[in-house]
Structure formats: structure tokens, C-alpha cells
Amino acid sequence: xxxxxxxxxxxxxxxxxxxxxxxxxxxxxxxxxxxxxxxxxxxxxxxxxxxxxxxxxxxxxxxxxxxxxxxxxxxxxxxxxxxxxxxxxxxxxxxxxxxxxxxxxxxxxxxxxxxxxxxxxxxxxxxxxxxxxxxxxxxxxxxxxxxxxxxxxxxxxxxxxxxxxxxxxxxxxxxxxxxxxxxxxxxxxxxxxxxxxxxxxxxxxxxxxxxxxxxxxxxxxxxxxxxxxxxxxxxxxxxxxxxxxxxxxxxxxxxxxxxxxxxxxxxxxxxxxxxxxxxxxxxxxxxxxxxxxxxxxxxxxxxxxxxxxxxxxxxxxxxxxxxxxxxxxxxxxxxxxxxxxxxxxxxxxxxxxxxxxxxxxxxx
Amino acid sequence: xxxxxxxxxxxxxxxxxxxxxxxxxxxxxxxxxxxxxxxxxxxxxxxxxxxxxxxxxxxxxxxxxxxxxxxxxxxxxxxxxxxxxxxxxxxxxxxxxxxxxxxxxxxxxxxxxxxxxxxxxxxxxxxxxxxxxxxxxxxxxxxxxxxxxxxxxxxxxxxxxxxxxxxxxxxxxxxxxxxxxxxxxxxxxxxxxxxxxxxxxxxxxxxxxxxxxxxxxxxxxxxxxxxxxxxxxxxxxxxxxxxxxxxxxxxxxxx
Numbered sequence: 001x002x003x004x005x006x007x008x009x010x011x012x013x014x015x016x017x018x019x020x021x022x023x024x025x026x027x028x029x030x031x032x033x034x035x036x037x038x039x040x041x042x043x044x045x046x047x048x049x050x051x052x053x054x055x056x057x058x059x060x061x062x063x064x065x066x067x068x069x070x071x072x073x074x075x076x077x078x079x080x081x082x083x084x085x086x087x088x089x090x091x092x093x094x095x096x097x098x099x100x101x102x103x104x105x106x107x108x109x110x111x112x113x114x115x116x117x118x119x120x121x122x123x124x125x126x127x128x129x130x131x132x133x134x135x136x137x138x139x140x141x142x143x144x145x146x147x148x149x150x151x152x153x154x155x156x157x158x159x160x161x162x163x164x165x166x167x168x169x170x171x172x173x174x175x176x177x178x179x180x181x182x183x184x185x186x187x188x189x190x191x192x193x194x195x196x197x198x199x200x201x202x203x204x205x206x207x208x209x210x211x212x213x214x215x216x217x218x219x220x221x222x223x224x225x226x227x228x229x230x231x232x233x234x235x236x237x238x239x240x241x242x243x244x245x246x247x248x249x250x251x252x253x254x255x256x257x258x259x260x261x262x263x264x265x266x267x268x269x270x271x272x273x274x275x276x277x278x279x280x281x282x283x284x285x286x287x288x289x290x291x292x293x294x295x296x297x298x299x300x301x302x303x304x305x306x307x308x309x310x311x312x313x314x315x316x317x318x319x320x321x322x323x324x325x326x327x328x329x330x331x332x333x334x335x336x337x338x339x340x341x342x343x344x345x346x347x348x349x350x351x352x353x354x355x356x357x358x359x360x361x362x363x364x
Numbered sequence: 365x366x367x368x369x370x371x372x373x374x375x376x377x378x379x380x381x382x383x384x385x386x387x388x389x390x391x392x393x394x395x396x397x398x399x400x401x402x403x404x405x406x407x408x409x410x411x412x413x414x415x416x417x418x419x420x421x422x423x424x425x426x427x428x429x430x431x432x433x434x435x436x437x438x439x440x441x442x443x444x445x446x447x448x449x450x451x452x453x454x455x456x457x458x459x460x461x462x463x464x465x466x467x468x469x470x471x472x473x474x475x476x477x478x479x480x481x482x483x484x485x486x487x488x489x490x491x492x493x494x495x496x497x498x499x500x501x502x503x504x505x506x507x508x509x510x511x512x513x514x515x516x517x518x519x520x521x522x523x524x525x526x527x528x529x530x531x532x533x534x535x536x537x538x539x540x541x542x543x544x545x546x547x548x549x550x551x552x553x554x555x556x557x558x559x560x561x562x563x564x565x566x567x568x569x570x571x572x573x574x575x576x577x578x579x580x581x582x583x584x585x586x587x588x589x590x591x592x593x594x595x596x597x598x599x600x601x602x603x604x605x606x607x608x609x610x611x612x613x614x615x616x617x618x619x
Contacts, residue, residue, distance in 0.1 A: 051523075054523075054527055055526075055527075056523050056526070056527065075526070076523070076526040076527050077526050077527070077528075077529045077530055077531055078529075081527075082527055082528065083523075083524070083527045085520045085523070085524055086520075087518055087520050089518055089520035089521050089523065089524035091521060091524075091525075091539055091543075092521075092543065093542045093543055102525070102528050102530070102538070103528035103529050106525075106528060106529040106530045106531075106534055106538075107529045150524075150528065151527075151528075154528065154529065
């Protein structure tokens with residue numbers, strides 16, 4: 001996995017606080033220029049991992065490399081990484097200018113150069129006119145930008161962001177997501193971004209590292225993580241998902257016939273399971289198609305009853321109780337050509353999905 | 365009904381606390397020598413006060429001791445507060461409780477124990493012993509004042525400073541110190557006032573050559589309250605009031 005252009009390399013990192021393990025024997029390589037997101041529920045060790053890269057926590061075991069150099073025991077002030085803190089951590093007794101200039105002053109950069117670079121950094125985050133303000137006189141979004149400017153002004157090899165957008169309201173968060181992406185492309189700095197918001201992780205990252213209980217659950221592109229979750233944790237944590245019980249009945253050239261929730265279905269995608277395997281069949285709500293059942297004894301494999309429909313603007317979300325009792329959710333886009341695209345509560349519908357879009361995981 | 369009761373009750377409490385002070389201030393301007401009846405306005409007592417050189421010397425001594433002890437206690441107390449806030453070390457909790465205990469300890473106990481100490485090590489009671497004692501009893505007050513302000517600081521600020529390349533010393537110098545400065549000044553003012561009006565501890569540890577104001581006043585009132593004492597107390601009260609107000613303003617959280 002490791003290669004020459006890894007900017008960050010973590011080797012078997014372990015960390016515990018007061019006897020409670022937070023990170024377990026974790027390996028991770030981050031390439032130069034990548035936008036990597038550490039995604040997981042609170043307490044999964046993602047922030048601790050970030051702080052270990054920054055040097056703000058010391059790992060109990062393992063080694064940390066930044067830019068090929070072993071920095072395992074190097075203090076944070078000597079590491080070429082900078083952090084954007086969740087609480088922003090702006091110095092309350094300094095102006096915006098002095099906040100941004102702080103890092104440069106500490107490393108004795110000449111005054112003229114400081115001036116130039118602070119201006120450049122503030123322009124990057126579009127706060128050029130706010131240099132003389134005090135942080136407490138800025139809005140949350142502006143404080144956030146100052147925190148980013150302060151962290152990028154030293155041109156770190158890696159920028160670490162600890163849930164930087166969690167305190168912002170929805171609209172501002174969306175805006176900052178796009179802006180952060182722009183800043184990252186413009187500066188070409190590696191970003192390591194920590195979040196518990198899966199949507200944020202998917203939309204911003206080149207690579208998503210899903211963590212739980214101090215262990216990496218899956219490490220891949222947003223598409224891989226969303227479409228091919230490796231285990232139930234990833235499947236359930238990243239986006240909405242329906243879980244159906246299935247048993248493989250027959251395999252023909254890798255294609256399967258399975259008993260799904262008591263009904264026989266054919267699965268056209270190749271899977272490696274064999275006859276008799278008990279599996280979970282996972283379907284994203286947007287991959288499900290519902291159909292009105294016209295004639296009573298039609299032979300659709302999966303059927304159910306509409307329990308509730310919710311109009312969501314772009315989609316119609318339906319909750320369906322299958323004949324087996326399992327409840328699933330379908331999220332369908334409105335069809336312009338079908339004015340009767342709606343379901344009545346209690347109506348019987350057939351449940352289908354796009355061939356091959358299902359995910360099978362072993363049942364355990 | 366409830367409202368009147370509430371207002372009445374709190375007025376009574378405040379009256380009990382402030383009426384005597386108010387009476388004292390009024391009487392400091394009273395022309396009557398025996399202070400029970402009002403015989404017209406005068407500034408005579410203030411003038412007498414200024415002409416009383418031994419009293420003025422005592423006042424000067426008090427200001428000197430208060431300034432020096434407040435300054436030393438502020439330096440030591442603030443450094444202690446930084447150590448308690450920033451670092452973890454063995455026995456930290458014990459040392460912290462010792463600070464609080466020192467603050468709670470009755471003055472009479474401190475006075476006697478300090479006296480015993482000075483006698484044991486053969487120190488002549490006087491300016492130095494008085495100064496050392498005042499520094500000692502002021503340290504916990506400064507440390508606690510500064511620590512209580514630091515409780516509200518975001519610890520991430522210090523991580524951020526380190527992350528931006530500051531050494532531990534630079535972090536304390538450029539981030540922690542400017543942020544705690546208002547509390548340091550407030551602590552100094554508190555120590556100054558405590559030192560200015562301490563009677564009990566000073567009584568034990570000072571010698572006959574070095575007289576300070578509170579002790580002087582104490583010996584004066586043994587022969588009955590002279591109007592000059594009223595005048596002196598008025599001045600001291602006003603001074604304390606100003607100092608308390610300054611320290612309150614400094615320690616107020618900035619919005």
C-alpha cells in the first residue's frame with residue numbers, strides 16, 4: 001500500500017485513554033494532494049487519529065511519518081501540518097490579522113513577507129476587509145474562515161480539519177463545503193478531514209476512510225464506500241439502506257437464485273456465495289422501484305403494502321411492509337410522463353430493483 | 365405583597381451592612397469632637413490627619429508593604445496558577461488543596477505560626493517579617509483569582525498555538541499570559557487591599573519600629589474613637605471601593 005508519494009503514513013498506531021482503547025493497531029497511508037475524510041460516529045477514534053497526526057496526542061504504539069520523515073516523537077510545533085479546530089480556537093485577544101500572522105511570527109518570517117502572506121490567506125477565504133476585526137465580532141462562518149486562513153498561511157504539507165463545519169447552519173455548511181474543495185484544489189495541499197456527516201464525507205472527498213471503535217472499516221472512494229459497503233457497519237452508517245434476509249438456493253455460473261424474504265428472486269450480478277449460504281441483501285432506497293399491481297395473481301417476486309408516502313419535492317418516499325413483515329423504504333424520482341405517480345396507503349405494490357445493484361453481505 | 369416583602373428584606377440587609385459605613389463617613393465631616401450630635405460641616409479632621417506625621421508614616425509603611433507584597437504574591441500566585449492549569453504533575457491535587465486551605469486558615473493561626481517561625485529562625489520582627497507574612501497570605505488569593513478565570517479558557521487555544529509552531533514558552537507568553545492578564549491585575553488589586561487592612565497577622569509579625577496603618581488605628585481607638593479615625597477610614601473606604609471597582613471591571617468577561 002505504501003509508496004513514495006505518501007505524504008502521511010501511519011504504522012500500527014494504537015492509543016488508549018485511561019485503559020480505554022480508542023485506536024487499535026491502525027495503518028493508513030495518505031497520498032500527496034489527496035482529500036481524505038475520516039468518517040465515523042462520535043467516539044470512533046477519528047479525532048484522536050487526527051490529533052496524533054498533528055502531534056497533539058502521542059500514540060502509545062506505532063509510528064507516524066509525514067513527508068517520508070519519522071515524526072513519531074516530534075512535538076506539534078515542529079511538524080509541517082496545521083489544524084483547523086472544531087471550536088475554531090481563535091485567539092480572542094488578537095485581531096484577525098494577528099491570528100493569521102501568529103504562525104508566521106512564531107517561525108520568525110520577515111515582517112514584509114508576513115504582511116503579504118496574511119493578505120493572500122485572507123483573500124483566499126474572502127476576508128480581505130476583516131483584518132482589523134476582533135474574532136468575537138465575527139459571525140460563525142467568518143470565524144471559520146479565519147481559522148482556515150490561519151492554518152493555510154504556513155503552507156503546511158497537510159491540513160487537518162476536525163469537524164470544521166459542524167457548528168454552521170445547513171446552508172452555510174453547504175457553501176463552505178464547496179469553498180473548502182476550491183481552496184484544496186487551488187493550494188494543492190493534502191486535506192485530512194474529520195466528520196461524522198456521511199453526506200459531507202461523500203460529497204467532498206477523494207477517499208473516505210470509515211472508522212468505528214478505533215478500527216478502519218472501509219477505505220475507498222466515496223462511490224465504492226456507498227455502492228459496495230464491505231460490512232454491515234459501513235452499509236448502515238453511510239446513507240440509508242434496506243436490509244433483507246436471503247438464503248442462496250442455487251448457483252448457475254456464479255448467478256444466483258435466492259430466497260429473499262420468503263420469495264424467489266434471481267440475482268444477475270456475480271456473487272461468490274454458494275448454495276445454502278445465509279446472506280443479507282442490501283438495497284439503497286433510491287435503487288428500489290415500486291409498481292402498482294394490476295391483476296390479483298400476478299407473479300412478482302417481492303410484494304408489499306404501502307404504509308406511508310412522503311412527498312419530498314424531487315422524490316416520493318414510500319414505506320412498504322413486505323409480505324414477510326419486513327419494512328423497507330423506497331425513494332423514487334418523479335416521472336414527468338406519469339401523472340398518476342403516487343401510491344395510496346394500503347395499496348399492494350411490487351418491489352423491484354435495478355438488476356445487479358444489490359449488495360450481498362454474509363449473515364452473521 | 366411578596367414583592368414588598370422581598371424588597372423590604374433586602375433593604376434591611378443592605379441597611380445593616382452600609383448604614384454604619386455611611387454614618388462613619390458623615391461623622392468624618394462633623395464638627396463635634398465627640399461625634400454623637402451633628403454640629404456642622406468641617407474638614408478639620410482631614411487636616412489634622414495630614415498634620416499627624418506618625419500616622420502619615422504608618423500610612424506610608426502600609427502602602428509600601430501592600431505594594432511590595434501584592435507584587436510578589438501576584439508573580440508567585442500567577443505562576444502557580446499557570447502551573448496548575450497547564451501541567452499535570454505528581455501531587456498536583458494535594459498542592460492545590462493546600463492553596464485553598466491556606467486561604468481558609470484563620471488569621472490568628474497564621475499569625476501565631478508565622479511568629480513562631482520567625483522566633484525560631486531568629487528573625488527580628490519588623491519590615492521583612494511583615495512583608496514575608498503578607499506575601500504568604502496573599503499568594504492563595506491571587507492564585508485562586510487567576511485560576512478561576514482560566515477555567516473559562518478553551519484549551520484548544522493552546523493546542524492551536526503549538527500547532528502553529530509556538531514553543532511552550534511562546535504559547536504561555538503570547539496566548540496564555542495576555543488572556544490571563546486582567547485576572548492577574550485583579551489579583552494584584554485584591555492582594556493590595558487585603559494587605560492594606562490586615563490587622564491580626566500583622567499584629568503578630570511586625571515589630572515596634574515598623575508601624576502600619578491598621579495597627580495604628582487599632583491602638584488609637586482603644587482610647588475612644590477620635591474623629592481623625594473617621595476621616596482616615598473614609599479615605600480608606602473610598603480607596604478600597606475604587607480598587608474593587610477596577611478589579612471587577614477588569615475581570616468581567618468580554619462579550
